[in-house]
Structures are given as C-alpha cells and as structure tokens.
Amino acid sequence: MARMTEEARQERAAERVGRAARVAEAVRRDVRSCGRAARAAWRGPGRERDLLVQSLKAAAAALLAWVVARIWLDDPMALMAPWVALVLVQATVYSSLVQGARQFTAICAGALVASGAQAVTGDTTGALALSVPVLMLLSNWPRFGDQGIYAATTAVFTIASGTVSAVAVGHRLGQAALGAVIGVAVNALVLPPIHLRDVRENLAALAREAGDVLHAVARDLREGEWDAQTSARWLDASARLRDRVDALRSARGWSRESLRLTSGALRALHRAPTAAVPPEAEDDRFGQVTGHVTALTRTLAVAADEERTPAAPDASVLRRYAELLELIGDACHGEADRLLDGGARPDRLLDGRTEEVMRELHTELQEGLREQAGQGAARAAVLGTLLLQAENLWADLDPGARGR
Numbered sequence: 170m171a172r173m174t175e176e177a178r179q180e181r182a183a184e185r186v187g188r189a190a191r192v193a194e195a196v197r198r199d200v201r202s203c204g205r206a207a208r209a210a211w212r213g214p215g216r217e218r219d220l221l222v223q224s225l226k227a228a229a230a231a232l233l234a235w236v237v238a239r240i241w242l243d244d245p246m247a248l249m250a251p252w253v254a255l256v257l258v259q260a261t262v263y264s265s266l267v268q269g270a271r272q273f274t275a276i277c278a279g280a281l282v283a284s285g286a287q288a289v290t291g292d293t294t295g296a297l298a299l300s301v302p303v304l305m306l307l308s309n310w311p312r313f314g315d316q317g318i319y320a321a322t323t324a325v326f327t328i329a330s331g332t333v334s335a336v337a338v339g340h341r342l343g344q345a346a347l348g349a350v351i352g353v354a355v356n357a358l359v360l361p362p363i364h365l366r367d368v369r370e371n372l373a374a375l376a377r378e379a380g381d382v383l384h385a386v387a388r389d390l391r392e393g394e395w396d397a398q399t400s401a402r403w404l405d406a407s408a409r410l411r412d413r414v415d416a417l418r419s420a421r422g423w424s425r426e427s428l429r430l431t432s433g434a435l436r437a438l439h440r441a442p443t444a445a446v447p448p449e450a451e452d453d454r455f456g457q458v459t460g461h462v463t464a465l466t467r468t469l470a471v472a473a474d475e476e477r478t479p480a481a482p483d484a485s486v487l488r489r490y491a492e493l494l495e496l497i498g499d500a501c502h503g504e505a506d507r508l509l510d511g512g513a514r515p516d517r518l519l520d521g522r523t524e525e526v527m528r529e530l531h532t533e534l535q536e537g538l539r540e541q542a543g544q545g546a547a548r549a550a551v552l553g554t555l556l557l558q559a560e561n562l563w564a565d566l567d568p569g570a571r572g573r
Contacts, residue, residue: 222360227258230355234348246340248326249276253348254355261423262357269349271316276345279304279323280338286328293328300324367420368446373508375413375455379462380501382406383562386466387494390487400470407463414459417452447508458501458565465558472551486534486552493530493559500566531559 234254238247253272259265279300286300287293304324308317327341386403389395424446534556 223258226355226359227255227352229359230258230352231255233355234351237351238344238347244340244344246330246337246344249341249344250348250351253345254352255348257349257352258356262353262361265353265356268314268316269353271312271314272319273342273345273349275308275313275316275318275320276323277342278307279320280327280341282320283324283327284335284338286324293331296328297325300328368417368424369508371413371417371420372447372451372455373505375410375417375459376501376508377505378406378410378413379455379458380498380505382410382462382466383494383498383501386469387491387498390491390494393484393487395469395473397470397473400466400473403466404470407459407466410459410462414456417455421449421452451508454565455504458562461558461561461565465555465562468551468554468558489530489533490552490555490559493534496530497559497562497566500563504566531556 231251231254234250235247238244238250244250253269253276257265257269257272259268282300282304283296286296290296290299301321301324304321307313308320310317313320323341327338330337382403385406389399389403534552
C-alpha cells in the first residue's frame with residue numbers, strides 16, 4: 170500500500186511537471202509570436218503594422234474624446250464619449266460609420282428604456298430587473314449587428330449612476346454622439362485604413378504556395394518513392410490552398426469595403442495608396458490554378474490506392490512529368506514575385522525559352538501516353554488526366570492568357 174501511495178505521488182508529481190512544462194512552452198510560443206509581430210511591424214508595412222496603427226488610433230481617439238468632453242466642455246458625464254470613440258475605430262471607414270449609427274441607436278434605446286423603467290419602479294433594482302431583460306432581447310435584433318449589447322450596458326450605467334433625469338439622458342446621448350464623431354473622424358483622416366495590400370499579399374502567397382505544392386509533387390515523383398501516405402500529404406497541401414483562396418476572398422471584400430465612401434476624397438487629398446489593387450480577374454485565375462492543383466493531386470492519390478482500378482504510369486514517364494510540374498511550379502513562383510512587385514518587373518520564368526522547354530516535355534509525354542495506352546487503359550487514363558491538368562495549369566499561367 171505504501172509503495173502504491175508512493176507511486177501515485179510520483180505520478181501526480183510527474184503530471185504537475187508536465188503541465189508546468191506545457192504552460193511554459195505555451196508562454197514561450199506566445200512571447201516568440203509577439204516578438205515576431207513586433208519585428209514585422211518595425212521592419213515595414215504589413216498586417217502587423219496595420220494592427221499597431223489601428224490600436225494607437227483607437228487609443229488616441231478615446232483620449233481626444235475625453236479631453237474634449239471632460240476638460241474643454243467640463244461635462245461630468247464625459248465617460249460616454251471616449252468609450253464610444255474607442256470602439257468606433259474600425260477596420261474600415263465605412264464600417265466605422267455603420268457601427269457608429271448602430272451603436273448610437275442602441276445607446277439611445279438603452280438610455281430611454283432605463284429612464285422609463287426607473288420612472289415606473291422608482292427603485293434601482295426594480296429598474297434593472299425591468300429594463301435589462303428587455304434590452305438583452307432587443308440586442309439580438311439583426312439591425313443592431315454586434316452593437317446591440319450597448320443598449321443593455323448603457324441601461325446598467327444609467328441606472329447605476331442614479332441620474333436618470335431628462336437632462337442626464339440628454340448629456341449621455343450628446344456625449345455618445347461626440348464620441349462617435351471623433352472616432353469616425355480619427356479613423357477617416359489619420360492614416361485611413363485602406364486594405365489593398367492584403368489582396369496583393371494573399372494573391373502572391375496563393376501563387377507561391379501553389380508552386381510549392383507542385384515542386385513537392387515533382388520531387389516525390391522524380392525520386393520514384395511515393396505511396397498513399399505521400400499522396401495524402403499532397404492532398405493536405407492542396408486543401409491548405411483552398412483555405413488560402415478563402416482568405417483571398419475575405420481580403421478582397423475588406424479591400425472593396427475600405428474604399429467605400431473614401432476613395433474619392435482620399436485620392437483628392439493624395440492619401441490613397443498609389444499601387445492599384447490587382448484586378449478581381451486575378452482571383453478567378455488563381456482560383457482555377459488551385460482547382461487544377463487539387464485535381465492533379467487527387468488523380469495521383471487515386472493511382473496510389475491499391476484498391477482502386479487506375480494504375481500509376483511507368484516511373485520514367487512520371488519523371489518527365491515531374492520536370493513539367495517543376496517548370497509550372499517555377500512559373501507560379503514567378504507570378505508571386507510579379508504580384509509583390511506590382512507587375513513592374515518582367516517575369517523571367519515565363520519567357521519564350523521556358524515555354525519552348527515545356528512544349529518539348531509535353532510532346533514527349535504525349536508520346537508516352539501512346540505507349541501507356543498499349544500497356545492498358547488504366548495507366549493511359551491516369552497519365553491522360555495528369556496531362557490535362559498540366560495543360561490547364563499552363564493555360565492559366567501562360568503570358569498570352571494574361572494579354573501580355
């Protein structure tokens with residue numbers, strides 16, 4: 170019994186050590202992540218610097234609202250102004266205006282309902298019990314968006330402060346309007362958030378990652394040692410490409426919204442970015458590239474499955490196909506460089522010499538397709554599908570397809 174007790178103590182001690190080690194590792198990861206974000210913000214423009222700027226702008230808007238409301242106007246209820254200004258420095262000027270209107274409406278509803286409840290009950294607890302449940306239900310109204318909660322919180326502040334007269338309610342609403350104006354003005358006039366770089370960076374990342382997947386497939390095919398487990402890794406990589414496509418769509422939406430209500434004024438003030446966002450046709454083009462890469466990896470996964478009828482082509486044919494994929498992967502990387510450079514630098518990978526080499530490889534693979542057909546329909550079907558996907562990829566990456 171004593172030995173079992175000692176063993177249990179040792180196990181518990183080991184568990185505590187393990188938990189402490191996991192916590193310490195999580196803390197180290199967070200510290201490293203913060204350090205990387207700080208270095209990225211220091212190095213140059215990017216998502217990290219955008220977050221830093223928006224955070225500092227929100228703090229500055231709150232401080233300015235407090236100075237105006239409390240120091241200049243000497244309003245004893247000045248808390249509402251910095252509170253509203255703080256939360257209205259949103260990701261875009263358009264969202265600041267929309268959120269400001271919703272929040273101000275919610276605050277008005279909360280103040281008025283709280284005042285009515287206080288007048289009816291004449292008691293703080295009764296007023297809270299009467300108003301807060303109603304306002305929490307009202308906060309779920311879709312018209313309020315995610316600002317509906319401010320109706321209930323305003324009611325709590327109004328009733329808890331003990332000042333629910335018409336003058337006090339008017340002060341709160343005036344301070345909320347002041348905070349909204351300051352928050353929107355700071356967001357629109359001080360380094361206005363224009364999300365054009367996100368689209369370019371996501372497009373470039375999508376092109377580069379597509380090239381990475383093609384290079385990985387080419388490397389494994391060239392080595393000749395690939396199986397179902399290897400093809401599963403390819404499928405996982407192509408799934409991450411689809412996630413990147415979703416991120417690109419999201420970035421495109423933010424870019425479109427960030428120019429609403431601001432593009433004309435900002436360009437008149439020379440505040441808009443000089444580099445144009447890539448056209449939406451580029452999203453479709455690289456979405457098609459992603460689809461072809463996914464179809465290619467699925468075809469190879471089916472060929473690697475021993476329980477399926479399609480069989481993989483000969484290793485010599487696959488090595489030639491790997492060369493073709495390697496060149497297409499280089500073309501994807503070249504597209505990524507072109508996108509990051511704003512299209513100013515010519516793409517050296519998609520020149521006539523590379524296209525000529527690719528056409529030679531394609532001709533050899535077509536001859537290999539005829540040879541595979543003589544060995545069985547299954548092998549020919551797989552190679553034919555792989556060639557089709559390679560042709561589709563090259564058609565989307567061909568300079569002539571872009572109108573060059």
